[in-house]
Amino acid sequence: MTTDESEIRALITRWAAAVHRGDLPAVLADHSDDIVMFDVPPPHDGVRGIDAYRSTWPPFFDWQAQGASFDIVSLDVTAGQDVAFAHALLRCGTPEELAAHPDQRLRLTIGLRRTGDRWVVAHEHHSFADTTTAAPDQ
Template identity: 35%
Template sequence: MGGATGAIEPEREVLGMLSAWAAEASAGDLDALMAHYVPDIVSYDAIYALQFRGTEAYRAHWQGCLSACESMRFEIHDPRVAVSGDVAFAHYLAFCGGTGHDGSEHTGWMRATAGCRKIDGRWMIVHEHFSAPFDPISGKALFDLQP
């Protein structure tokens, strides 16, 4: 992850949590990944549904994503974090996707935002939003854009 130099402690904690999240997603560790979300998470993921409410729905979504790929890849680039008390807001570019069971790679750049709260001394994701720019004429997502 780049862009975290000079961060004060709460920002570092949030960046550390997001870094762990990305590593666990890349490793396909569903239980560890889901431990970062509050039970009533609201997520606007970029694929399959308009929104996911609650860890049960989001876990099923993640399970589908992980089982569709031989391997996953999540990298956080240029993260920015703002913290006020027990609330944090982070945004970053995500290079993500996976290698299918046929060996074909489906990766690309996306935009990501995470809303977090510190609960019982631990930063948790309460809202997550992934999106991809799209071509309004064709309606196709533009995953091949470069930062």
């Protein structure tokens, strides 16, 4: 693993821990001012900018206070010289949701860019698989 990949892995791990704690300043710490995020709840065309990104977190923290998990299960990082991306699977749900759907994972994709001597998150995408439709026959 390269130094950049290690730095990015640590950044994402810190971010996930901050989300789990409900620590908004730490959640925002390594994000660019022009962050773009596509999330599970609306708006479906995403949020743009750090202020809009910031506003998405209080409702999530309220939901999470019900005892929900937000834990990284797997994390892969690929880093170039100035840009990088990571994808992860997370256990995200209340105990009841996870008991009913133990294999459900939140899918996370993160795009980063190097700004000066540090990496910042420029793009986040969160999603769950659509389990309401049947898979096509193989």
